Amino acid sequence: MPVIGLGVYRNYTTRDSVFEALRAGYRLVDTAQAYKNEAHVGQGLRNEGISRSDVFITTKIISKFHGYPSTMQAVDESLERFQFQYIDLYLIHDPYAGTKRRLATYKALQDAKAAGKIRSVGVSNYGIQHLEEIRNAGYEMPAVNQIELHPHCQQRPLVAYCREHEIVVQAYSPLLQGKMDDPVFSEIAEKHGRDPAQILIRWSLQKGFVPLPKSARPERIRSNxxxxxxxxxxxxxxxxxxxxxxxxGAVTWNPVDAG
Incomplete structure (x- = not known):
């Protein structure tokens, strides 16, 4: 998995943004069914003409559609929208569905992996209690936990748990959704002749996270x-x-404590 990716949440020019990102050198694109732009991600990849095998694609299933049969259907629908033969990483988007449906969804994704439809299974916004639920059920631990991470919201106990169990930590909202007015960011940016966004992304990389900055502006896509x-x-x-x-310090929903 590449060490940095393009997030496309609330990106209304996704096809063009993905095209620009791939031209700039990105090889990971993070989307979700709830973003309603999986088809545009696929189109952006095809427009650039890069081999499917050279790009790592992540998508997610939100709790509204959790459950075994609905998850199996969701995987097929994602494949249809992308026009791909497989998806590299499929995440449970959030833990709001409750224990029974969470585990049924996870089992469905494991079965979709066994069927060759997805390459790896992960979760997003999962707290330690949700990860323990998977472990106690006897399932293989997720490959990834994607959570809000930046200097103002570091989620240290959760990160430590993920590292202990060899779960890759992806960092969404690494740029605090643009709320980068902390003077420390500016001070360090000036020291290095960079902008605050680059400092935050660099911090995330040096912490061992996989940051997923998002932008629809070509110049920002490149500078990130x-x-x-x-x-x-x-x-x-x-x-x-x-x-x-x-x-x-969270700037998003950050539902890691959901029941």
Missing amino acids: LDVFDFELDDRDMLKLDSLNRGKE
Whole structure:
């Protein structure tokens, strides 16, 4: 899986954004059924003419459609919209469906993987209690947990659990949905001759996360990927780490504590 990806939530020019991102060098695109743009992701890939096997595609099933038969149907519908033979990573989008339906959904995704329709199974917005639910049921642990992560919301106990169980941590909203007015971001950006978005993405990479910045602007899509020719030093990282506000720092729904 690539170490950085393009998020396309609320992207109303998804086909063009995916096309621009692939031209810039992105090889991971993160979407979801709820975003209603899976077809546009597929079109963007085909327009660029890159081999399907060279791009890592993630999508998700939201709790409204959780359950075994509905999940199997959802996988087929995603494949139809993408016009793909397989999906690299399929996530349970959120934990709101309750234990029974969560586990039925997870079992369906495991079976879709066994059938060759998806390559790996993961979750999103899962807290430790939800991950323990999977482990206690005797299922293979998810490949990925995609959660809100940035210096203001670091979710440290959850990240530690994922690392202990070899679950890759993907970071959504790594740019705080544009709320980057923290003076520490600007200070470190000025020091490195970068912009605050690049500093936040670099922090995420150096923490070992897979950040999923999103933008519909071609220049921002390109600059968000231009983060591999500099490093934050230990002092920079400590300053950013010190900004953690816990759950109060979240800028999204962040439903990791759902029952």
